[in-house]
Amino acid sequence: MADVAETRKFIEIEVLRYRPEQDSEPFLQIFEVPFTDDMSVLQGLQYIKDYLDGSLSFRWSCRMAICGSCGMMIDGKPRLSCKTFLRDFHPGRVRVEALAHFPIERDLVIVMDDFIDKLESIKPYIIAKEPRTLEQGEYLQTPAERDVYEQFSSCINCLLCYAACPQYGLNPEFVGPGIMALLHRYNVDSRDGGAAQRMDVVNAEEGVFNCTAVGYCSEVCPKHVDPANAVNQNKTLSAKDYFLRFVTPKGGAR
Amino acid sequence: MNTPNPRRPYVRPMAGWWRRNPFFVEYMVHEGTALFVAAYAIVLLVGLLRLAQGEAAWNGWLDALKSPLSVAFHLILLAAIAYHCWTWFRIMPKTMPPIVVRGKRLPPGAITGCGLAVAAVASLVLLGLVWGMTR
Amino acid sequence: MKPAGKRSNAPIFWSLFGAGGMLAALIGPMLVFITGIAVPLGLVLPADAMSYPRMLAFAQHWIGKGFLFAVVALFLWHAGHRIYHSLHDIGIHAGMGARLACYGLAMLGTVLAAWWLLAIGF
Structure with missing residues (x-):
């Protein structure tokens, strides 16, 4: 031996x-x-x-x-x-x-202060659409409703997607991939009614349109969250609201 | 007692970032296809001017297109814009809302495949129309 | 916690970029093949496929006019937006200068295309 x-x-x-x-x-x-x-x-x-x-x-x-x-x-x-x-x-x-x-x-x-600040700014918690009392019981959700946000809820805030995002490196004001994944996770949750408040972050000059769809964020994500998808779905939502806010009754995001 | 703040965060430069990773090199290449799309738009724009200027001008433009240099240039345009097509549909699964078919999410490969198939059909329809109109 | 900033006007340019990119992806390669390779070399299509009377008639018809305008304008807006971001990517943050160069030229091309298409008549 x-x-x-x-x-x-x-x-x-x-x-x-x-x-x-x-x-x-x-x-x-x-x-x-x-x-x-x-x-x-x-x-x-x-x-x-x-x-x-x-x-x-x-x-x-x-x-x-x-x-x-x-x-x-x-x-x-x-x-x-x-x-x-x-x-x-x-x-x-x-x-x-x-x-x-x-x-x-x-x-x-x-130094991750910037990420923490941004995390707070998107209200990363469920803002109940229709608040229920304890007596009324829990907020129910179907498996299909859960499936819409589940992948985005897997984010562990590890920041790999930020290290993969050249747009964040070039302009740290950009909200970035991970925060957008978390924002989207709450916005598309059937129990949540806070989307309008969070869309201000999406629509801002620091928002989703800084993304140039490099896509590397989703490649490096250890939890298969696909943050690029969250960012880009919100480009479409933001653009829709940008053009339709004057014709839709409630002005979309606000 | 006041002690000086020992924190002195170091910010690394971004210069040359796109050379650091093959993924970024490929990104810069597919972003670069925009130069060729612009070049082709300018070729067509000149064509519109020549068409508006009359028959002699238009025929001059057509002759210019027949030069070997122009044909070689268009072969490069063809390669670049075809690469744009491939990369455009390759990123599409990351940019679209999920598509659920019979309770299951369409996999990324299927979305890219559909996009490329639609592009192929659109291109053949275009060729067929031109062929039908000019025969 | 910082409040959300000013609303971005990027949707205008992003939408044009997306429309042009989609059009270029769908028919760009075939258009290049037809106008730059097939017709000049007399391959697949007849050599007189783009003769003056034929192209004039095409450009005078509203469908042909609309198609030519859409292709030229949207390709330019697609390219302008992408190049604008690429300048930022390689460290040229010229702000208004880069914006003018990219979107300004796309706008100029759009106006010229419209002008010349109108000059061709109906």
């Missing part, structure tokens, strides 16, 4: 570092990390933090692709580091950077 130490595999992880108190700009640092075939990129980073450089900063929580914390650029593509495996890059080197299009707070940690 071969010696365990001899069969141990190593991979080079190249990490984009940025320590605001001492670096004027980010730089790449290479770590050599022992790994096994079942190790994720996140576990590789945890190895670095535990054994090689305790100052490395990154966000993570669940390790199972549901918390949405560990999104990073891995080999230039936005991915969840817990769902990406080191073995797929071996024997090459794997480069890990903070999510594109966001300011870097420190190392692999990005």
Whole structure:
């Protein structure tokens, strides 16, 4: 039987570092990390933090692709580091950077204040169409009604779609793919009556028309939400309202 | 005590972003088909002017279209606009509301396929009409 | 939480872009083939398919006029809108300048097409 130490595999992880108190700009640092075939990129980073450089900063929580914390650029593509495996890059080197299009707070940690602000602005909760009392019971919905929004409700706010969206990178004012998916999720929910309020965000200069249908957001989404579809369906809705608001009795969105 | 804010978020430049990912390179190429659509519209616009100017002018335009350079140029236009057609319908599943047929969502491939089929039929109808009118 | 900004006028340009893009996708390649390859080379269609009397009659008929106007104008608006966004994509955020260049030229082409189609008569 071969010696365990001899069969141990190593991979080079190249990490984009940025320590605001001492670096004027980010730089790449290479770590050599022992790994096994079942190790994720996140576990590789945890190895670095535990054994090689305790100052490395990154966000993570669940390790199972549901918390949405560990999104990073891995080999230039936005991915969840817990769902990406080191073995797929071996024997090459794997480069890990903070999510594109966001300011870097420190190392692999990005500033996500903009996303949180936008999330609040779309009222991401059901605004009951016909409020019911407890005595009246629950809000019922058919499977078909549920099917309309279900895919969009799978969003875990991981921001990979923002890192995939060049239009957001070019103009951070743009509401962006993930927020539009969440907005759409509530607007098309049969129990919700808040669409008119949310359409102001859709119709605004910062709204859906900044999208040029690159479509990469939907490619990188780890939850198959298809945010590009939410954005583009709302272009049609917004344009319809733009032209018909003067002829429809209630002025559409308002 | 006042301590200076240690936060100094670093914003990375966007210059050359479209070279970073093959997906973006392809996006720029299919956006670039617009230049060829514009070029063809200008060719037709000149044709309208020549038609309005009378028979001699129109025949001059027709002769210009017969030059090898023009034919080569139109072959490039054909390739670019055909690529526009393919990419236009390829993105369509992402831009349309879901279509439910017998309780099931139409898959993306079916939507793209339908679009391309409609384009093929429209093109053949156009060719047939021109053929019928000029025979 | 920030309030939603001013309403965008993009639907006008986006609709023209979409209409032109759809028209170009449906019949663009065949149009190029007919006018730029088949007729000049005498392939498939007769070599005199675009003779002066025939094209004049076509452009004088309201259907022909409408078709020619739609093709030229919508192709230009489609291209203008896409190029406007591409300029932004490659880092040319000229604002009003880019807008004028792209949409202004599409508008100019539209007006010229209408003018010359009217000059052709009915």
